[in-house]
Amino acid sequence: xxxxxxxxxxxxxxxxxxxxxxxxxxxxxxxxxxxxxxxxxxxxxxxxxxxxxxxxxxxxxxxxxxxxxxxxxxxxxxxxxxxxxxxxxxxxxxxxxxxxxxxxxxxxxxxxxxxxxxxxxxxxxxxxxxxxxxxxxxxxxxxxxxxxxxxxxxxxxxxxxxxxxxxxxxxxxxxxxxxxxxxxxxxxxxxxxxxxxxxxxxxxxxxxxxxxxxxxxxxxxxxxxxxxxxxxxxxxxxxxxxxxxxxxxxxxxxxxxxxxxxxxxxxxxxxxxxxxxxxxxxxxxxxxxxxxxxxxxxxxxxxxxxxxxxxxxxxxxxxxxxxxxxxxxxxxxxxxxxxxxxxxxxxxxxxxxxxxxxxxxxxxxxxxxxxxxxxxxxxxxxxxxxxxxxxxxxxxxxxxxxxxxxxxxxxxxxxxxxxxxxxxxxxxxxxxxxxxxxxxxxxxxxxxxxxxxxxxxxxxxxxxxxxxxxxxxxxxxxxxxxxxxxxxxx
Amino acid sequence: xxxxxxxxxxxxxxxxxxxxxxxxxxxxxxxxxxxxxxxxxxxxxxxxxxxxxxxxxxxxxxxxxxxxxxxxxxxxxxxxxxxxxxxxxxxxxxxxxxxxxxxxxxxxxxxxxxxxxxxxxxxxxxxxxxxxxxxxxxxxxxxxxxxxxxxxxxxxxxxxxxxxxxxxxxxxxxxxxxxxxxxxxxxxxxxxxxxxxxxxxxxxxxxxxxxxxxxxxxxxxxxxxxxxxxxxxxxxxxxxxxxxxxxxxxxxxxxxxxxxxxxxxxxxxxxxxxxxxxxxxxxxxxxxxxxxxxxxxxxxxxxxxxxxxxxxxxxxxxxxxxxxxxxxxxxxxxxxxxxxxxxxxxxxxxxxxxxxxxxxxxxxxxxxxxxxxxxxxxxxxxxxxxxxxxxxxxxxxxxxxxxxxxxxxxxxxxxxxxxxxxxxxxxxxxxxxxxxxxxxxxxxxxxxxxxxxxxxxxxxxxxxxxxxxxxxxxxx
Numbered sequence: 001x002x003x004x005x006x007x008x009x010x011x012x013x014x015x016x017x018x019x020x021x022x023x024x025x026x027x028x029x030x031x032x033x034x035x036x037x038x039x040x041x042x043x044x045x046x047x048x049x050x051x052x053x054x055x056x057x058x059x060x061x062x063x064x065x066x067x068x069x070x071x072x073x074x075x076x077x078x079x080x081x082x083x084x085x086x087x088x089x090x091x092x093x094x095x096x097x098x099x100x101x102x103x104x105x106x107x108x109x110x111x112x113x114x115x116x117x118x119x120x121x122x123x124x125x126x127x128x129x130x131x132x133x134x135x136x137x138x139x140x141x142x143x144x145x146x147x148x149x150x151x152x153x154x155x156x157x158x159x160x161x162x163x164x165x166x167x168x169x170x171x172x173x174x175x176x177x178x179x180x181x182x183x184x185x186x187x188x189x190x191x192x193x194x195x196x197x198x199x200x201x202x203x204x205x206x207x208x209x210x211x212x213x214x215x216x217x218x219x220x221x222x223x224x225x226x227x228x229x230x231x232x233x234x235x236x237x238x239x240x241x242x243x244x245x246x247x248x249x250x251x252x253x254x255x256x257x258x259x260x261x262x263x264x265x266x267x268x269x270x271x272x273x274x275x276x277x278x279x280x281x282x283x284x285x286x287x288x289x290x291x292x293x294x295x296x297x298x299x300x301x302x303x304x305x306x307x308x309x310x311x312x313x314x315x316x317x318x319x320x321x322x323x324x325x326x327x328x329x330x331x332x333x334x335x336x337x338x339x340x341x342x343x344x345x346x347x348x349x350x351x352x353x354x355x356x357x358x359x360x361x362x363x364x365x366x367x368x369x370x371x372x373x374x375x376x377x378x379x380x381x382x383x384x385x386x387x388x389x390x391x392x393x394x395x396x397x398x399x400x401x402x403x404x405x406x407x408x409x410x411x412x413x414x415x416x417x418x419x420x421x422x423x424x425x426x427x428x429x430x431x432x433x434x435x436x437x438x439x440x441x442x443x444x445x446x447x448x449x450x451x452x453x454x455x456x457x458x459x460x461x462x463x464x465x466x467x468x469x470x471x472x473x474x475x476x477x478x479x480x481x482x483x484x485x486x487x488x489x490x
Numbered sequence: 491x492x493x494x495x496x497x498x499x500x501x502x503x504x505x506x507x508x509x510x511x512x513x514x515x516x517x518x519x520x521x522x523x524x525x526x527x528x529x530x531x532x533x534x535x536x537x538x539x540x541x542x543x544x545x546x547x548x549x550x551x552x553x554x555x556x557x558x559x560x561x562x563x564x565x566x567x568x569x570x571x572x573x574x575x576x577x578x579x580x581x582x583x584x585x586x587x588x589x590x591x592x593x594x595x596x597x598x599x600x601x602x603x604x605x606x607x608x609x610x611x612x613x614x615x616x617x618x619x620x621x622x623x624x625x626x627x628x629x630x631x632x633x634x635x636x637x638x639x640x641x642x643x644x645x646x647x648x649x650x651x652x653x654x655x656x657x658x659x660x661x662x663x664x665x666x667x668x669x670x671x672x673x674x675x676x677x678x679x680x681x682x683x684x685x686x687x688x689x690x691x692x693x694x695x696x697x698x699x700x701x702x703x704x705x706x707x708x709x710x711x712x713x714x715x716x717x718x719x720x721x722x723x724x725x726x727x728x729x730x731x732x733x734x735x736x737x738x739x740x741x742x743x744x745x746x747x748x749x750x751x752x753x754x755x756x757x758x759x760x761x762x763x764x765x766x767x768x769x770x771x772x773x774x775x776x777x778x779x780x781x782x783x784x785x786x787x788x789x790x791x792x793x794x795x796x797x798x799x800x801x802x803x804x805x806x807x808x809x810x811x812x813x814x815x816x817x818x819x820x821x822x823x824x825x826x827x828x829x830x831x832x833x834x835x836x837x838x839x840x841x842x843x844x845x846x847x848x849x850x851x852x853x854x855x856x857x858x859x860x861x862x863x864x865x866x867x868x869x870x871x872x873x874x875x876x877x878x879x880x881x882x883x884x885x886x887x888x889x890x891x892x893x894x895x896x897x898x899x900x901x902x903x904x905x906x907x908x909x910x911x912x913x914x915x916x917x918x919x920x921x922x923x924x925x926x927x928x929x930x931x932x933x934x935x936x937x938x939x940x941x942x943x944x945x946x947x948x949x950x951x952x953x954x955x956x957x958x959x960x961x962x963x964x965x966x
Contacts, residue, residue: 082539095538102532104539199767201539208766237543237768315766318571321582322536326632346575369573369761378763 003028004164005486008073008221009248011167012114015072018061022054022072025167026116029074033118033165039146039489042160044079044137045087046119054116070228071114076121076166078157081107081212082201083117090203091125091135091153094323094330094353104201105236106170106212106229113228118166122156125355126320127177127205129153130427133418134357141414142185143487144453148411151181157215158185162454162487164217168225171215174205175308176406176431178213179443179458183406186445186454186482188473189215190222193464194438195240197226198233204319206312207238209435219444219474223247226466240464247467253475256290260472261399264297266430272409278447278455279405285479286403286472296395296402300388304433305425307388309361310368310381311436317365320358325349360421389437396462401472403459404430406443410453430458440466444473448482496728497693498721499701500650500686502713504663506642506673507619507681508551514618514640515542515585522679526633534638536580541767544569548640549592551672552616553773553781555642556593558666558788559611563778567592569616569768573761578621578632586643588762591615592771599790600662601808602655609659610647616771617641636680642672648687648698653721657714660684664710665789669814677708684713689734690724699724700734704748707741716741720748792817800830809838815852819859826863829870836862836883844887856890857883865893877950878902906953908960911944914952915960918943929965937961 001014003025014020030050037043047053060067082088082100089095103111111117124134132140132155140155142148143163150159154171158181161169171178173191182189190213197212204210214225230244262283271279287293324346325331332348354362368377395402407427417424434441440463443456457476461469477483513520516533532540556563570588596611619641621634644663650656664682667673674681684707689699702724704716724734739748764770787795789811796807796817810820819841824833841855841862865882868874874882874897885896897903905911918940919926929936944957 082537088538090538098538100532100537100539102537199539200541203538204767206766235543236541238766314763318573318583318761318763321573321575322538322580324575324577324582326577327535327580328537342575342577366761369763371759371761374761374763 004032006167007218008070008168008216008224011073012069012071015057015114016061016067022057022061022116023051025072026050026054026074026118029118029166032163036163036165036489037160040141040143040159040163040165041138042122042140042150042156042163042165043076043119044089044091044122044156047086047117050074050116050118057114057116068113069224070110070168073115073168074118074166075110075115076118076157076160076169077107078154078169078171079120079123080127080172080203080205081170082203083107083120086117086120088120088203089136090127091123091137092323092354092358093136094350095328096136096330098329100201102201105198105233107201109229110170110225115168121154121160121169124153124155125358126203126316127153127172127174128316128357128361130176130180130424131412131414131417132156132181133414134355136355139414142411142453143489144186145411145451146489147413148453149184149414151184151411153177153181154189154215155181158182158187158189161185161187161215161217163489164486167216168221169215170212170229172202172205172210172212173435174209174312175435176428178215179406179431179441179456180427182215182443183445183456183458184411184454186456186485186487187215187217188219188222188442188444188477189213190226190442190466190470191434191440192226192230192466193240193440194435195238196230196440196464196466198231198236198239200233200235204315206315207319208315209308209312211435219470219477220248220251222442223251223470242464245467247470250467251474252471253478254290255286255472255475258286258291258401258468258472259399260286260291260293261296261395261402262293263301263395263402263404264295265299265301266404270408271405272449274447274449275405275407275409275455279403279457281481282403282446282457282476285476289475289479291472294399296398298388298391298395298433300384300391301433303384304388304436305429307381307384308428308432308436309364309425310377311385313361313365314368314378315365317362317369320354320362323350323353325353329353357421385436388433392433392437392439393462400465400468401459401461403457403472406430406456406458410449410451410455434460439463440469442469442473444476444480445482446476446480448485454482493690493721493725494729495693496690496721496725498651498717499648499689499691499698500652500656500717501648502646502650502656502659502687503685504644504660505683505685506555506644506663506667508548508640508642508672509674509681510545510547510551510640512545512547513638514545514548514616516638518638520639524635526631527635529635530637534580535634536582542585542765544768544771545640548616549771549773550781551640551670552592552614552642553778554670554785555644555667555672556596556614557778557782557785558670559593559596559598559614559644561593561596561611561614563773564590564592564594565773565775566590567615567771567773569765569771570762571765574758576620577630578623578634578637580621580634580637584618584620585765585768586617587615592773598659598662598666600658602652602658607655607658609649609655612645612647614642614644617643653714653717656686656717657710660710660713665812669786669788671814677710680708683708686713686717688717688720688724690721690728699728700736702734702736703738704741705738705751712741712743715746716748719746723748786814789814789817800824800834802830802834806834806838810834813852819852819855822859823863823866826860827866827870829866832866832870833863836866840883856888857886861886861893868893868897872904872906872953873897874902874904875950875954878904902951904953905948905951906956908956911948911952911956911960912964914944914947915957915964918947919964926965937965940965
């Protein structure tokens with residue numbers, strides 16, 4: 001079996017039925033990481049225990065134990081997830097040497113399902129960025145074109161998955177951080193409904209928007225991984241009590257009776273021609289497969305980007321206050337300068353520990369929450385957020401799934417936008433409203449630009465309607481003109 | 491209360507530490523005895539990725555307190571983040587309640603110098619405590635055991651007018667939370683902390699003066715003293731024509747004065763906003779009804795009942811209801827004895843005196859209420875005299891034995907057999923012929939001597955009534 005391109009299901013079945021050992025699988029992918037990651041910079045920390053973990057798994061299988069639906073599947077974990085004993089820096093100097101004493105709930109669930117953790121994956125600092133350039137560990141490269149960004153903030157996960165350094169990865173999505181890099185790197189990325197997946201142990205960026213999800217190579221792999229990580233967690237009050245459907249078993253590509261909504265606001269110019277073409281191709285395909293196309297409108301989505309930045313920055317300014325150099329992480333050197341005032345201690349520690357983009361958002365958020373500005377900014381943003389959600393709910397009365405581009409253009413060049421934060425922020429124009437409304441969304445590859453860069457299609461469904469979204473993605477995947485195409489770097 | 495034509499306006503915030511087994515947002519223990527930082531987990535030290543989950547018991551205790559204070563309970567209250575930096579605040583924010591607290595609009599009534607006083611409760615909201623900084627010269631150590639301890643902050647209206655009212659208000663709140671068994675009320679261990687807001691104004695002035703906050707006062711006596719000092723200080727300042735500065739002050743018990751900690755100029759902007767990690771706290775009608783049913787009878791109602799149903803004087807009723815355990819002790823005693831006033835007397839005088847001497851609380855009394863009640867019943871039945879009862883009581887206190895056992899073992903049974911007493915009386919009269927003559931010749935005062943002699947001869951066991959009666963007859 002060709003392990004490199006094998007699906008998660010195939011690997012797990014092969015390992016469970018002893019056609020291949022977890023150790024062999026682990027060695028195979030470890031070699032790929034060894035030889036290829038120098039070019040990509042997708043890994044930040046390797047798991048030295050991976051081989052031992054695989055052997056332990058093999059031993060259990062030898063004893064006839066059932067080891068879960070992801071037995072022996074090599075995974076890479078975004079740095080936002082706490083992993084017991086494995087460095088977790090969130091791409092920031094301020095957590096440079098932080099080794100969590102516990103696993104995030106999703107990581108614990110994946111481990112219980114049998115994955116082998118290969119290591120931690122690069123990301124924008126505290127998930128603030130759309131290009132992976134704000135990482136303390138340096139930028140990750142797009143495996144399709146090494147001078148391009150892989151997207152962000154889950155760029156390390158997208159690049160590692162696209163280059164097949166692992167069989168599956170985990171990302172987090174606050175404003176598009178799974179979908180945009182998935183689109184830029186030509187993989188499948190899913191952001192589940194808010195509350196579907198536990199946030200416990202995931203380093204918080206913006207608590208009311210963050211959600212973890214799989215970044216993998218196929219829709220079925222995504223559905224399977226979602227089944228493992230989803231569900232109520234007594235450690236996260238915001239998780240839902242709803243049961244987790246068997247998405248992977250229920251996948252169906254039959255589009256008859258499916259209503260696909262095309263959002264008016266997305267189609268009004270400004271789109272890169274190749275993106276435009278990809279969206280049109282996807283719509284045509286779905287039509288051919290029997291889907292009905294309807295026009296829907298979410299006029300308030302015009303304000304999604306500013307609302308997103310106000311809310312995300314506000315929550316982040318509070319969430320990141322704990323990084324003060326007192327209990328863990330980076331502390332400024334005070335040998336030659338005594339911290340007479342506490343403010344000096346915090347100022348120097350945080351001044352050194354945080355990067356430029358993180359500081360920018362902390363300041364923006366602090367300002368928004370300040371007395372006298374709260375009503376005009378944070379509170380108002382919350383009101384618009386509710387309006388956006390209501391409009392979505394109206395739209396979903398007319399359709400099952402909304403189809404749109406993920407981004408205005410394919411991956412851009414490293415360094416091209418880093419000095420222009422506003423242009424960078426507008427990159428999230430199609431993805432942020434999904435998070436504001438708490439809806440599930442995903443990206444599925446459907447095109448290649450003339451420069452041979454992947455282009456994804458975004459699908460959004462109503463709350464807890466992941467199955468519909470995955471079904472449409474499954475149908476598109478089957479009809480995809482880029483099926484089987486892989487980045488030249490591998 | 492009048493101060494040179496001025497009036498004090500006082501409001502008090504009391505932080506009530508809820509006596510739950512685990513912290514407000516984590517499963518960490520709340521035990522006071524734990525070693526430094528022993529009661530911590532990733533959640534209570536605010537490690538990256540950790541999330542709060544609200545403790546149901548803390549909610550229950552808060553609602554019960556709110557109900558006991560006559561508050562409206564919000565069906566949907568909201569936890570907010572109060573953002574500020576301090577090393578003992580692990581997350582850089584404290585989870586508290588801000589514009590939508592759990593309990594609102596209550597009141598509490600108590601008596602000061604015999605006069606009834608009602609103070610409104612503006613709100614009572616849930617929050618987590620911070621850790622504790624221990625300063626050692628040029629370095630500071632932090633103990634996070636307190637971080638995440640559940641607190642209910644009870645905020646009074648500006649209705650208090652004197653230091654005595656303030657102290658009595660605080661005592662009443664303590665009494666209530668102890669009755670509810672939601673807080674041990676231990677001020678030394680910080681289970682109850684008082685912040686007092688004090689301002690003064692010319693009597694009759696409808697406007698408030700500038701208020702000063704006195705923080706973290708850890709005894710009711712100091713509450714009284716600190717406010718007394720502050721009122722005088724503020725009146726002096728006003729009379730001098732100085733402006734009162736809005737500030738936070740601390741009480742120095744050694745120097746008997748308050749001193750400035752920080753002024754409003756360095757006041758924080760806390761940037762409150764709803765905590766996105768916690769959904770709004772929803773409370774159902776059924777929950778409230780259940781907690782209401784579970785509320786114990788509160789001190790004021792109980793004192794009233796003791797006066798009405800037990801016919802106790804107000805003084806007795808008040809003393810006996812200061813603490814729930816004491817009131818329970820009295821009621822159990824009275825039930826066994828079937829005598830309210832006698833039970834009240836024994837509990838208030840003997841039991842409380844012994845406890846005070848031994849520095850024990852009512853829970854530690856070696857005499858159980860049932861035993862005391864049995865002893866009182868024995869007096870009423872004439873089985874023992876009041877005098878013997880004192881001996882029995884002492885023996886019970888020392889040994890914890892049943893009164894009947896003590897009476898039997900020590901042969902303390904009262905002699906109520908008239909023929910036995912007659913015999914002793916005859917002996918006494920025979921041995922004191924001279925006194926008998928004196929009595930018969932009109933010196934009636936000698937009667938007391940005979941009583942004493944008979945009691946002595948019977949080792950105090952003779953029924954005094956019978957002794958009297960028989961003596962009267964024999965001396966005729």
